[in-house]
Amino acid sequence: MPDITSLPGHPEGTSSVHEAIPSHPLGVKPSGNALLATWSLREAIGPFKRLPDELILTLLEFFDGPSLLRVGRTCKAFYAFTRAEELWKALFVSSELSTFTWRRTWRSTYLNLPASKVPMVDCSHLFSDALYRPFNCAHIALEPFVSNIPTRNQIARFQDLSPDEFLADWTDRPFILTEPVKAWPVYKEWTVGTLLSRYSQTKFRAEAVDWTLRTYGDYMADNSDESPLYLFDRGFVSKMGLTVGPPDQTPEAAYWPPTCFGEDLFSVLGSDRPDRQWLIVGPERSGSKFHKDPNATSAWNAVLRGPKYWIMFPSGEKQHPPPGVYVSEDQSEVTSPLSIAEWLLGFHAEARRTPGCVEGICDEGEILHVPSGWWHLVVNLEPSIAITQNFIPRSHLCAALDFLSSKADQVSGFRKDVRDPYQRFLDGMRQTHPDLLDQALEELQKKADGKKRKWDEIVRGKTGDEAADENAGGFSFGFGDDGSDVEVP
Ligand SMILES: O=C(O)CCC(=O)C(=O)O
Ligand SMILES: [Fe+2]
Numbered sequence: 001m002p003d004i005t006s007l008p009g010h011p012e013g014t015s016s017v018h019e020a021i022p023s024h025p026l027g028v029k030p031s032g033n034a035l036l037a038t039w040s041l042r043e044a045i046g047p048f049k050r051l052p053d054e055l056i057l058t059l060l061e062f063f064d065g066p067s068l069l070r071v072g073r074t075c076k077a078f079y080a081f082t083r084a085e086e087l088w089k090a091l092f093v094s095s096e097l098s099t100f101t102w103r104r105t106w107r108s109t110y111l112n113l114p115a116s117k118v119p120m121v122d123c124s125h126l127f128s129d130a131l132y133r134p135f136n137c138a139h140i141a142l143e144p145f146v147s148n149i150p151t152r153n154q155i156a157r158f159q160d161l162s163p164d165e166f167l168a169d170w171t172d173r174p175f176i177l178t179e180p181v182k183a184w185p186v187y188k189e190w191t192v193g194t195l196l197s198r199y200s201q202t203k204f205r206a207e208a209v210d211w212t213l214r215t216y217g218d219y220m221a222d223n224s225d226e227s228p229l230y231l232f233d234r235g236f237v238s239k240m241g242l243t244v245g246p247p248d249q250t251p252e253a254a255y256w257p258p259t260c261f262g263e264d265l266f267s268v269l270g271s272d273r274p275d276r277q278w279l280i281v282g283p284e285r286s287g288s289k290f291h292k293d294p295n296a297t298s299a300w301n302a303v304l305r306g307p308k309y310w311i312m313f314p315s316g317e318k319q320h321p322p323p324g325v326y327v328s329e330d331q332s333e334v335t336s337p338l339s340i341a342e343w344l345l346g347f348h349a350e351a352r353r354t355p356g357c358v359e360g361i362c363d364e365g366e367i368l369h370v371p372s373g374w375w376h377l378v379v380n381l382e383p384s385i386a387i388t389q390n391f392i393p394r395s396h397l398c399a400a401l402d403f404l405s406s407k408a409d410q411v412s413g414f415r416k417d418v419r420d421p422y423q424r425f426l427d428g429m430r431q432t433h434p435d436l437l438d439q440a441l442e443e444l445q446k447k448a449d450g451k452k453r454k455w456d457e458i459v460r461g462k463t464g465d466e467a468a469d470e471n472a473g474g475f476s477f478g479f480g481d482d483g484s485d486v487e488v489p
Contacts, residue, residue: 173369309379
């Protein structure tokens with residue numbers, strides 16, 4: 001692992017990124033330090049020393065808990081390898097333990113070891129990026145990445161917007177509203193403490209586990225994970241017995257979507273709609289890696305506690321994914337093997353210089369708009385509580401129809417018994433908003449025709465008009481059907 005603090009000219013290679021990093025609990029150091037060392041603990045692992053550290057860790061993923069403990073007793077180097085937290089996190093998650101106490105690390109929690117029983121083994125002569133990196137990433141300072149945002153990147157901020165202003169100008173651009181959330185009872189009342197006092201035994205989903213809030217609170221207060229477990233629960237409204245709705249109609253409402261976002265066309269699906277709202281809770285450094293929101297929806301994200309840093313990139317066919325993010329051709333697979341901290345260290349500077357980049361901090365009591373199709377990465381700068389809700393404004397109806405029809409394999413969040421979400425959405429829209437639906441289908445057809453014309457031009461060297469004439473005459477060069485890649489009834 002290069003020590004970026006020493007790289008002259010690296011925009012984030014300032015000591016401030018790394019300066020607060022304590023030493024590794026076992027004393028493990030980055031690989032580069034081996035150059036100056038006279039000996040290494042790695043000598044003791046015999047023929048295994050030919051294997052890269054990453055491969056040793058991969059091999060250890062196949063071991064169960066008792067085997068890991070035995071390997072760890074053979075020498076200090078293997079002890080350090082078997083302390084890798086990802087190994088124990090995987091064992092813990094697959095064990096589906098239901099009664100346990102969070103004990104600062106996944107290893108201690110899985111083994112139910114009190115802190116006094118965790119030996120302090122001196123591994124200061126082990127030089128390994130694979131072991132040092134997660135520790136380093138769990139401790140870098142976030143401040144240098146989220147400050148000094150270039151003016152051209154800064155996210156727009158308003159006190160509030162009207163529904164007309166939103167529809168006319170803002171459905172395709174991120175912005176922050178500073179006022180609407182401040183009237184919500186949940187903004188006034190919710191802190192990690194008040195939630196713990198009311199819901200300590202309620203179970204919430206946090207990635208692959210369902211934990212009581214009590215346990216999650218213990219985890220939040222005391223962990224040093226590189227990518228902290230993130231509570232992201234779609235059933236919180238019923239679990240917490242909340243009422244959601246306009247305050248003039250539901251005086252007991254805990255919160256209500258700001259009026260500026262207007263209607264949500266997925267409402268036409270009634271109880272068949274896909275997942276819609278999530279409670280999000282996490283410690284400092286937790287967050288969401290780069291992704292686009294599901295089913296081409298837009299979203300708002302309301303911060304109740306703890307500011308969030310957002311970095312976002314526009315959608316669009318010609319737009320590349322953000323630096324450091326790789327997608328398969330159909331965009332169904334997003335490869336971001338990097339943790340948020342690794343991405344910040346490796347790609348943030350380049351991302352900030354990339355045209356289209358939008359950044360900002362959404363503070364407590366503020367709400368951020370995520371337009372349909374935009375890439376976003378989010379990191380919590382302090383322990384955080386937020387509510388997010390996804391929706392389809394009328395200007396994105398076409399995008400949603402396109403997604404549901406042409407990317408059926410990527411559609412998510414619907415109950416299994418909703419077998420054909422696209423058809424179900426068409427039926428719902430036909431009944432409630434027939435004109436809007438016709439307009440959107442027409443727009444979709446135009447897009448499909450445009451793509452077909454381009455294809456004809458490329459394949460047969462025709463001009464746009466020639467290709468259009470032929471298409472009008474019923475001829476099409478395609479893949480067996482009408483040659484378009486969207487399904488329009
Ligand atoms: O708060 C977060 O971590 C981001 C959640 C998110 O991706 C969203 O609201 O769209
Ligand atoms: Fe998102």
